[in-house]
Amino acid sequence: MGLRELLIDAWSWLNYKETLAPESARRIFPELAGQWVPDEDLRRLATYKTLVAYDQNQAGQLAAAGGDEDGTDRRELGDPARIIDAAVGYLLGAEQHIVVSGAEHAEDEEPSPDAAAAAAMQERLRKWAKREQFPLRMQQAERCAVRSGDAVYVLSWAPDKGRVLLRTYDPGWYFPEWEEGEQDIAEYPTRVHFAWGLPADPEKGLKERVRRITYELGWIGPASRSGYDAEDRPVRELVVGDDGAPLLTAGDTLTENGRITRVYPWAPSRPSSNTCYLTDAEWILDDLRGGYDVYTLPASKARYRTRADGEVLDRLDLQVDFQPVVHIPNSIPDVGEHWGTSILARVMQGLDELAATDTDSASASATTGSPVIALAGARLPVDRATGQPLPVKVKAGSVWELNESGRMDTLDTSPQLAELRSRIDHLQNRIAATSRLTAAGLGLLDPTEVPSGYALALALSPLDSLVGAMRLARADKYALLLRMVQRLHQAGQAWPAGETLPAELVWGPHTPTDRAAVLADVVSGVSSGVLSLETGVRMLQDAGYPIQSAAEEVVRIQRRAFEAAARLADATGDNAAVREYLGLPKADPGVPPVPLLPKPADQ
Template sequence: MPGGTVGLRELVIDAWSWLSYKETLAPETARRTFPELAGQWVPEEDLRRLAAYKSLVAYDQNQAGQLAAAHGDEDGGERRELGDPSRLIEAALGYLLGSEQKIVVPGAEHAEDEPPAEGAGSAAAVQERLRAWAKKEQFPLRVQQAERCAVRCGDGVYVLSWAPDKGRVLLRTYDPGWYFPEWEEGEQDIAEYPRRVHFAWGLPADPAKGVKERVRRITYELDWIAPATRSGYDVAGGAVRETVLGDDGTAVLTPGDVLTETGRITRIYPWSAGRPSPVTCYLTDAEWVLDDLRGSYDVYSLPAGKARYRTRADGEVLDRLDLQVDFQPVVHIPNSIPDVGEHWGRSVLALVLQGLDELAATDTDSSAASATTGSPVIALAGARLPVDRATGQALPVRVRAGSVWELSESGRMDTLDTSPQLAELRSRIDHLQDRIAANSRLTAAGLGLLDPTEVPSGYALQLALSPLDSLVGAMRLARSDRYALLLRMVQRLHQAGRVWPEGESLSAELVWGPHAPTDRAAVLADVVSGVTNGVLSLETGVRMLQDAGYPIEDAAEEVARIQKRAFDQAARLADATGDNAAVREYLRLPKTDLGGPRVPLPPKRPEA
């Protein structure tokens, strides 16, 4: 939001104020530094966000020096960059993702000796289908792609689409710099979603093929359901969608749609039986030649009359194509919990960017100092230097192993010792790394800067990692409802494609693995003690071992295996109950048929 003015400068406080110490966010500077932002279709109000994304990518790619040189820093090109921003991003990403990610539908799993809860069968079926889809769609890989972008830039974007030829939902990740949500006034908030979302990026010219520079825009829009359309052509031969007309010249409805008395067209979706909806989502995918655009157009107001619509693989023209769903298949992932009234997340580098600049400058000074320390500057007095016989000038002197100089009686040799300055610079590097680790909440222990021998106990290590725990907790909290929404969309798109059964969408969530190393030996000791002393159930103990990283794929199956070999417990059960059937059930053995035929015993031999 714009604040007050200080002198002749305007103070702007928004989601990207942490980069205001650079000139990157100024519109003129951003368009000059990043040519891809110079197009007239790039909205003025999005320039600060896009310039921030570009700057963060430059830091990640060790190009911060080139970015500084573009802003007039003559020494920017000589800056030493050793990958510290990328290390912060990778560390934060690793702790966020944990050891694994698993799709879980609540109620899908239960112990074998317990009766399943109501709806457990449906939950298990949905969980199995979601996991099979995730395997085909390489879901962990897509999560890595989107989350690395979210950790680095503050925002990530998923887009879902139905592929008729594959019969499943496709999951794609988009650069957040291509993402342009169109907000109504006062609508922008983390809990709100815009009714129209654009993805736009520039396409370069290709003179060899006679192709001009273009801009491509994909739009998802929620709007009232309209009559049926089909692919066709306009008078100029361009691909468009046209309304389907009946024999009487009136518009035809899509099969299953109903025209109400109020004039609205409604539709019952597979996931909302008995609840008609008048809303659907339209997809438009088009290109514009930049030379055709005259006037003040941007990504939100590109003229429909100059659009060239693209065609999908199945032949459908993407000009307000009805997707037959009542939601936008777009999920925005913020890296942090946005402030009140904000939609955008914050990068893990945001608050330590100046510290990274200081670290790069210190690395540069340290490199220069190490050069003079390894090859010191030497001053000679009273030395007989070699002379060029042609010019009579003294030849330059180089220090080599085995060099011998003849000095006069008053001659001397002085060496410039820069090792104290080098040691001080290295100490400053350590100080800056600790400061960055603390302010980013990744901690020195989390970044591997802490010597394990300096940690007095495991409890002290837990205290050292507590800021990291809170950071990971906040990052996962910001994402929890977004992944639940994404998995709900996956279910509904499969239902719309008529490959999954109809019915209410079940709640599903993405469960993250532990982010910090676990003392497996301590967990095992706790489980053995708790189960043996009767304060923990065997099921709970097995789940604790599973969470600690032991190779247990199915907790219920593992419990069954353990009970089959628990003969001591079975003996105590027999002594306590005297029920042989209960003992066999505990050991997971088949029941005995006591009503079967008896084996005849041989008669007793008569006594002599």
């Protein structure tokens, strides 16, 4: 690659591969050969395909398709998949919880209305997550994000189910569109496309097509309804009144400046003039002549799809002022970038070296197990029909007669095999260190060789920083997703209207916790008075003890803490406070009230 061809971008770590060249990418990956695939997205899509090939142990086939004659002989033993699975496991941790800020105070004796509302919303979100299989969807998306560098969630309201549906999309189908100079992780694209090719089906009379789903923010327009154009194709048409003027959607208001505003249930005091439009259409590839790509597909050639409820998806007003699409980057993007980086990015060449060494090791082990033998002065069997010597085969129990000067020499390749195995261990440790998953994190470290828990913690410190950065890149994304879930339920009138409550996804510990040590610290800290009982219970909860509610656990402990109650009685002399501490009802004084006689009239 010449200096004038040096290209540095989010995928330049793969420049050494032939697959990133535009001509090679379209030749090696037929699905990228369509003219609707933009040239500016070709490097990103080819990178995704390459990473999937490594994940599926198809890197050798990829190399063969690029012109490497020995590519099909490449040995691949699943090292990329192991790195990906390990990173996903550490990222997700033991468990994940949806937490709404302020919900923990709902278990107080006199919770505030805000705390009760937060607890109710937290319960709704957790029930939705269970019904929508959110942990499963998250596993799908996060494995894709760790492998490819990016993942995409799409939310939609399902009227028949009465809840929000969550779907994950292949990042190779994701084509965001920004205004010029606004491509950044902090900026939301003004338009988002999902596009993929559909194969021809001669039996059904279908030609090769491309399907595109578009979410676009725009000004609120007049009301529309499903209809048909002059060619009997489904489209949306304006709803007009008797005077021929367009009508507004119920609840919309026409302002003095000519804009249409709408009051959304999550912002009752702030009318908005924006809404999100959904378009879902197909184009026949034979009709796309003239250099069209996914961003410029002509509306005149579109065939709009119809939703299950009969609505034509031609700029359908979704009645929300946001795009229900959340992009998940695997890493914190560079300044001005939008895309994440794969966990394999920094170790891709190391994986190639490891596969090459595995291939050489397999060849060496073959000659070690079945060595090459040279015979001199041996009487070889002869084919009686031709008189030619028969091929010599080495097998157990073979006996050869040698002359007095005959000998047998064996080629010993065991030293080379030992060296190759040593190199494999070196490469694995190098990959573990470069990826920051560490040898301990990938299971390459013998636990018996660790002198202490502190030494193990130091060995895992790069993994801690890696997981922290990956979770930081996702924190705002999952908070945004949970905010969209609330608002879509409000738009569907399934949840009560009101301001959106802040919710977040809390990850579990990513490394094993020494529960015995945590328990000892809690007992010592609470007994000595340097830790409150509430803090101690939360520490046990974070360590993995089966404590559902910290507040309820504190109440259970206090009801059995008779020694602490005795000390409280000695300190205060207030039996009512002691009974309240133990959770007992107020005591009956046992002295009947004295009846008071009415005073005489003259007194």
